[in-house]
Amino acid sequence: MRADVVVVGAGPAGLASATRLAEAGRQVLLLARGNGFTHWGAGSVDVLGRIGGEPVERPLEAVDRLPEGHPYHLVGQAAVRDGLDWFSRFTAAAGLAHHGDLEHNRGQVTAFGTLRPTCLVPEPAAGELGGRVAVVNFAGFRDFSPALCAQRLRQAGIDATPASAPLPAWDHDRYFTGVELARAIDDAGFRRRLAPGLARAAAGADVAVVPAVLGVGRGHEPWADLQSLVGMPLVEAATTPPSIPGLRLFAAYRARLEQLGVRWQFGFPAVGVERDGDRVTAVRSEGASRVQATRCQELVLATGGVAGNGIEANRDGTLTERVAGLPVDGFGDRLGFLGTRFLGDQPLAAAGVRVDGELRPLDASGAPLLANVRCVGGLLAGHDPTVEGSREGVALATAARVADLLAATPAR
């Protein structure tokens, strides 16, 4: 097989890179072992939520305070801005408008009633939680507890009260998932039957928080429609995976990639590369019965860190980058992987590939290793996307940089 650019990975960085490179006229093949972080995240864009455990209010300003070697320093503030601007335009055009800006973080309400710091939130999650807030679940949906959510919101000074709205008769007689409920809500007739009960449950409130299940196949239209039927602002709370806002985002990427003629292949991981000197000439990926080579001019690795399967943690404490065998700083032994607090800093989560300003991997001495390989997103060293809340910001900023670097090269 043959491609101009091969992008490996279908998380936030891989999807944005593939889309932007195709928009820049490159012919792209997207290879992925499976779906990525879109399906687990909150559908929002985290740029920088915390530094040293302290919440960040102004993400763009705070970037300066990040340690040297952080991906934001490598690509610069202009790329961060470009990444988010592009994302805002792309999602708006796809019917998935996001609200927010790089100057301020905002709180996105979650099923636990916490307000997670993030930068851009999908429009259905963007409403103000002012005045009286009804936290409403749909009866029978087991992945959302309005009592828990409301209790935490009250602790944050929000006047929240739990409630439950009945579901109209529908054709599931067993336990159902958020995706099944969201598919039902895609139907306009179902929404008309759902709205009166929701309005009664939230009566007297100024705004209603509901689980993020308001449609999955039609962008934000079901949310907007239900909101007007109920006659009050509805705010979607992020729930457990699979993330329905993330599924909407993935569907938008997929439609755009298809429109741009991008090929993709899911389920068969890239397992190696073929090299000629300092250039990669082909990517090797698993097939049903044999490993096959796809020749390419450029390779973009968006495979993620250890959690994303871009890096393998070995029993002796060393770390291995899985596709090109790039060097990753490991640890003396496995104990080095771990921090002392489960949800605190975890050295393993910050492990990654060191790159130069053009996102090319470096060898142990700091010299560029491969001229036509770029690393983006969670694979990069120098940041912990989860603890600092920077996953989508780093993904979009590095995708912006890659699009900028590779757009200039004409397709051969």
Add this chain to the structure above:
Amino acid sequence: MLHVEQTADHCIKCNVCNTVCPVSAVTDLFPGPKYEGPQGQRFRAGIDTGDSPDKSLDYCSACGLCTQACPEGVMVAEINQVARSRLVTDRGGLKLRDQIISRPSLMGLMARPVAPVANAVMAAKPVRVLVEKAMGVHRGAAMPKFSAMTLRSWARSHRDPAGTTRTVAYFHGCAAQEFEPEVGAAVVRVLERNGARVTFPKQGCCGLPLVSNGDFDAGRSYATRLVRQLRGSADDPGVIVANSTSCGMTLKAKYRELLGLDDADTRAVSQAVYDICEYLVGLDDDGSLNRSFAPIRARALYHPPCQLMAHGVGLPALDLLALVPGLEIERSRAGCCGTAGTYGVKVEKYQIAMDVGQTLFDQVAASRPDFIVCDSETCRWHIAKSTGLPVYHPVQVLDRAYATA
């Protein structure tokens, strides 16, 4: 390599597989691949009785989309298929209907001498009602027509062209042999246009319908026989092309993954198998594909079968069709057409197959192409019956473009 069932240990319970399952999206009879697969697997470990916790896994169509979506390498669909085979064993084997529809080569052998009569009988509505009642084959399901002439009898009178530069063995499978010799003939002509001499090694059914219906023992005996038959071709000429997407996938991977056949002979055969479009794209990569195609001025919709995605070779047909001047190709947005081999012909599953296929049928109704292109035969029959449009194998389109060039 991990055994299929051991991959359940990699499940992180993220539910991504459930979001892509086309069956659970349209029926409550199947709760979704995660619940049946990695989650159910814990109860099937043989610690207690090894019984399946939930017999609804019989409603899995084995389309495999869940396995491809899994970020952790869990072989979700395959776990379900192995579990289903245990259910079938526990029930004392396949029901009569499933035994019959799982043996296309046997059906062909019986029907061929009376093909026109058999086809006329099977086209009669009252007969289909009877067959539905007696056998459980839905009256509305697409049925292939038996061909009076088999592909191999066509091949006997076919003369190799002069000046060939390469040789490939052809695994035509049952469909081209019994029902669609015209597809097989197109495969041969297209290969010959590319300088290939085509050999026809002796061959039988690959056993896929038996495997997907859950009779692994019977499937294994078909598999070992076919491996024996194709073993020589795996060395010489070293390339075995297949135009049946699902049979090719079975030879490539399912003998190993599902039937546990991992001997040197099976490996040699599976590594020599190429999907016909995969093989032709390989020629193009080396600059040796004959690109003299005449224009076909038409609009077509291409539907990649779910089983093609399981080859892990991308969408080679799309690359080839793009080389035909004048041909406008729209890509299907559906992950599965619904029929998944013999699944959609069963009376209890026919409506599910139609509902799963609705995404595709709606797209066809909206874009009104001149014809549809699809690699897999059971998909072609199902889509043709459901849309009323002609559905061709990609190689038939190439054959036509070569013929008029």
